[in-house]
Amino acid sequence: AQSVSxxxxxxxxxxxxxxxxGCNYSYGGTVNLFWYVQYPGQHLQLLLKYFSGDPLxxxxxxxxxxxxxxxxxxxLRKPSVQWSDTAExxxxxxxxxxxxxTFGKGTxxxxxx
Amino acid sequence: EPEVTQTPSHQVTQMGQEVILRCVPISNHLYFYxxxxxxxxxxxxxxxxxxxxxxxxxxxxxxxxxxxxPDGSNFTLKIRSTKLxxxxxxxxASSTTTGELFFGEGxxxxxx
Numbered sequence: 480a481q482s483v484s485x486x487x488x489x490x491x492x493x494x495x496x497x498x499x500x501g502c503n504y505s506y507g508g509t510v511n512l513f514w515y516v517q518y519p520g521q522h523l524q525l526l527l528k529y530f531s532g533d534p535l536x537x538x539x540x541x542x543x544x545x546x547x548x549x550x551x552x553x554x555l556r557k558p559s560v561q562w563s564d565t566a567e568x569x570x571x572x573x574x575x576x577x578x579x580x581t582f583g584k585g586t587x588x589x590x591x592x
Numbered sequence: 593e594p595e596v597t598q599t600p601s602h603q604v605t606q607m608g609q610e611v612i613l614r615c616v617p618i619s620n621h622l623y624f625y626x627x628x629x630x631x632x633x634x635x636x637x638x639x640x641x642x643x644x645x646x647x648x649x650x651x652x653x654x655x656x657x658x659x660x661x662p663d664g665s666n667f668t669l670k671i672r673s674t675k676l677x678x679x680x681x682x683x684x685a686s687s688t689t690t691g692e693l694f695f696g697e698g699x700x701x702x703x704x
Binding site: 513515521522523524525528530569571577578579580581582583585 | 596623625627633634635636637640642647648650683685691692693694695696697698
């Protein structure tokens with residue numbers, strides 16, 4: 480069975496600080512990888528996804544993530560965070576061809592102005 | 593921008609009662625899903641639905657749960673006899689293929 484670990488439960492940063500949120504997964508085959516964001520009171524929104532090709536993927540709002548197959552990791556990065564990035568971030572994995580998306584526990588990001 | 597809509601946003605029910613959560617997926621999507629998130633825990637997969645049948649389901653999705661697409665637009669999750677541990681936020685999602693899932697805002701279920 481696939482699983483996803485997000486190592487940080489709550490991250491607090493000042494505006495303009497750089498962000499890296501860790502995500503590791505376990506799955507034996509080809510995977511599709513996702514980062515979703517949930518702003519307070521809103522639904523889950525896709526930030527970025529990786530299916531194949533360039534392991535460095537760029538998403539919306541200046542976010543990017545790098546798929547490192549050897550480390551089973553898909554860390555999310557942003558060079559300079561803003562107060563509006565305050566939200567909960569979820570990493571998710573799906574076996575290629577499967578319908579089931581497995582989520583990590585989420586990382587709450589608080590950005591202090 | 594098209595979106596997935598869910599009703600009700602919050603439902604409070606007594607243990608043992610039946611509950612139906614409703615979802616209107618994005619109109620050209622063919623794959624439909626239910627996920628749930630118990631407070632403080634992970635978002636968990638419940639079931640996926642394609643071509644009018646369940647395509648995949650998790651261990652959580654036992655005989656108390658059922659899904660239906662009663663007409664061309666709605667996708668419902670029924671919990672036959674609710675238990676306290678069914679209290680959670682239930683998210684509906686849809687997709688065009690097994691690609692990006694678009695989520696609704698969720699229905700909070702509180703079982704007393």
